[in-house]
Amino acid sequence: MLDKKVLEAKSIYKTFTDPVKIDVLKDVSFTLDYGEFASIIGKSGCGKSTLLYILSTMDTDYKGELFIDNQSTYKKSEKELAAIRNEKIGFVFQFHYLLNEFSVLKNIMLPGFKSNKFTEEELEKRAMNLLEDLDIKKLAHKMAHQLSGGEKQRVAIARSMINDPIIIMGDEPTGNLDNKNTDIVFEIFNELTSKYKKTLLIVTHDMSFADKTNRIITMDDGRIVS
Amino acid sequence: MKVKHIAEISIALLFARWKQTLIAAIGVTFSIALFITLLGFMEGLNGLLDSLVLNRTPHIRLFNDIRPTEIQPIEISEKYKNHYNFIKSIKPAIARNQLHNVDAILNTLEKDNRVEGVAPRTLAQAFYSLGTIELNGMVNGIDVEKEAKYYSFADYIPEGNYMDLKNVANSIILGIGAAEKMLAKIGDVIIVTTTSGDQFPLKVVAYFQTGMADYDKVQSFVNISTTQKILGKSNSYINELQIKLKDLNNAPPIALEYSKIFKVDAEDIQTANAQYSTGSDIRSLISYAVGITLLIVAGFGIYNILNMMIYEKMDTIAILKATGFAGKDVKRVFINIALSIGAFGIIAGSIVGFLLCFMIDNIPFEIAAMPTITTYPIDYGINYYIIAGVFALFTTYFAGWFPARKASMVDPVVIIRGK
Numbered sequence A: 001m002l003d004k005k006v007l008e009a010k011s012i013y014k015t016f017t018d019p020v021k022i023d024v025l026k027d028v029s030f031t032l033d034y035g036e037f038a039s040i041i042g043k044s045g046c047g048k049s050t051l052l053y054i055l056s057t058m059d060t061d062y063k064g065e066l067f068i069d070n071q072s073t074y075k076k077s078e079k080e081l082a083a084i085r086n087e088k089i090g091f092v093f094q095f096h097y098l099l100n101e102f103s104v105l106k107n108i109m110l111p112g113f114k115s116n117k118f119t120e121e122e123l124e125k126r127a128m129n130l131l132e133d134l135d136i137k138k139l140a141h142k143m144a145h146q147l148s149g150g151e152k153q154r155v156a157i158a159r160s161m162i163n164d165p166i167i168i169m170g171d172e173p174t175g176n177l178d179n180k181n182t183d184i185v186f187e188i189f190n191e192l193t194s195k196y197k198k199t200l201l202i203v204t205h206d207m208s209f210a211d212k213t214n215r216i217i218t219m220d221d222g223r224i225v226s
Numbered sequence B: 001m002k003v004k005h006i007a008e009i010s011i012a013l014l015f016a017r018w019k020q021t022l023i024a025a026i027g028v029t030f031s032i033a034l035f036i037t038l039l040g041f042m043e044g045l046n047g048l049l050d051s052l053v054l055n056r057t058p059h060i061r062l063f064n065d066i067r068p069t070e071i072q073p074i075e076i077s078e079k080y081k082n083h084y085n086f087i088k089s090i091k092p093a094i095a096r097n098q099l100h101n102v103d104a105i106l107n108t109l110e111k112d113n114r115v116e117g118v119a120p121r122t123l124a125q126a127f128y129s130l131g132t133i134e135l136n137g138m139v140n141g142i143d144v145e146k147e148a149k150y151y152s153f154a155d156y157i158p159e160g161n162y163m164d165l166k167n168v169a170n171s172i173i174l175g176i177g178a179a180e181k182m183l184a185k186i187g188d189v190i191i192v193t194t195t196s197g198d199q200f201p202l203k204v205v206a207y208f209q210t211g212m213a214d215y216d217k218v219q220s221f222v223n224i225s226t227t228q229k230i231l232g233k234s235n236s237y238i239n240e241l242q243i244k245l246k247d248l249n250n251a252p253p254i255a256l257e258y259s260k261i262f263k264v265d266a267e268d269i270q271t272a273n274a275q276y277s278t279g280s281d282i283r284s285l286i287s288y289a290v291g292i293t294l295l296i297v298a299g300f301g302i303y304n305i306l307n308m309m310i311y312e313k314m315d316t317i318a319i320l321k322a323t324g325f326a327g328k329d330v331k332r333v334f335i336n337i338a339l340s341i342g343a344f345g346i347i348a349g350s351i352v353g354f355l356l357c358f359m360i361d362n363i364p365f366e367i368a369a370m371p372t373i374t375t376y377p378i379d380y381g382i383n384y385y386i387i388a389g390v391f392a393l394f395t396t397y398f399a400g401w402f403p404a405r406k407a408s409m410v411d412p413v414v415i416i417r418g419k
């Protein structure tokens, strides 16, 4: 179980042609094993976000091969990719991205509605447990827009966990938070790997954050350098 | 993905912009209500106007037209057989247009199951005299029971009992115009003078009023045997058979068929009253055009609000897709919103439309021509509700489809990166 590959990227190339042709990713290859807590660091504009969008199956316009849970994503339909995203990947963004029209609890449950993996009661129970673990149970019935930035990010993490994904990806999830909240979020991520045995891939520009992770992937100008 | 959850998301988005949504829904409500009211009123009016004419018009009339003999004697003559014969000013020879073999025709018609009923008529040209006044008149000999049964005769009798025509010997029902001119009251006896100078005293038992003044001034009704007596003819003397069919739309082909079988003239209602149905059709057409235009305009309202909603909710759409909702799910959400607005509009509009119809139906409207009508006519046909509903669903679906498609194609990466 431990040597199982959760994610594998094989020589990924990505080029933007608008406004001028730039090669953003060049021959990016790496694997993530089950239970790893990895961070990606690199200068601004080196292609970290671009890589993460490809790995999360949202961006399909690239060259190379991507395996998630040993399944190739090549030539999968939009619908199939959405299902992979829904069931296997949890995503945490820099700008928390909760849906303001819904309560905290509903926000967390929404991806679960799509997958039909759990019943509504199970989903609610899972969501409440996650909120309890993240120490924000009292927020469950607040509307998303009533929360502070740190609280929102914790809710977003809870949401990424709802379908019990195999990997959680984050694009600078602490980029917008103060030190105290950054520490809280890091502790939560740490717990996700230790307690829930989740695989984590977090883009960050915060070196002290990266230093605490198991593995640091360094990018420079579209390549993985270490 | 469960319908319930799609609905939950739709409702949340809908309530996030509830003011605009409400306005779009009111737009649909308004157009459905007006569609129903407009058509209910217009078709009610059409029905009224048509019934003014069509109800008392036979679907097929069988008669013998007065016309000159087709083969003139000179053409039979041996001597002039090989000549070109020019004859001018031909006059018809037969004075009365009697229908022959009425019994045989009636027998055949009775067996024809397309026929609902047949009423005979015998017509007599006459003068009404009361004191020194003499008025031109046309005396219609009828079978009053059949007229009542098939041609709503009773609807046109404002005063008196029409059955007296049968029960009282030598009785007459006078047109209201003629009665007023002659100052003839019910119970009075008037004298009818035939074209050949014979005089008959007849008792006025009722008035009739069709609303067509010229008709009411001239026509009168008596029992068929009374006309035969006035004309000095036998009781087989019938001028016209008025046929009511089960389905009026079959009149033209059946008329053609009868004219061939019975060798008589047969005129169908469509030919006789072409202008009435054309008028009705055009009024209906205009109402439908206006009604459907209203529904389409309401559709644009929905299209607008959805487009606006999609621009405002780009983040929401992006996040739904990023967390694993497929384009199809997003599309369903927005089509759902459109259909919800449509469904609300249809239900509210049907209720408002019904109430408007009900209000119009209670506005007093009295015309001399129609003693039985007291308020504006309304056609409460369920079909207008169905047409409005189905059309509104179509419009809202299409109004929702284009924005929904746009929403389903939102690329989450573009939105998320844009932040």
Ligand SMILES: Nc1ncnc2c1ncn2[C@@H]1O[C@H](COP(=O)(O)OP(=O)(O)O)[C@@H](O)[C@H]1O
Pocket: A016, A017, A018, A019, A024, A042, A043, A044, A045, A046, A047, A048, A049, A050, A051, B417
């Ligand atoms: N849609 C796009 N069109 C053209 N160039 C883009 C687009 N998105 C990103 N880029 C460019 O690609 C490079 C990598 O961007 P990104 O992956 O966001 O970097 P990072 O997340 O490491 O800061 C940048 O130079 C950026 O300007």
Ligand SMILES: [Mg+2]
Pocket: A048, A049, A050
């Ligand atoms: Mg970035």
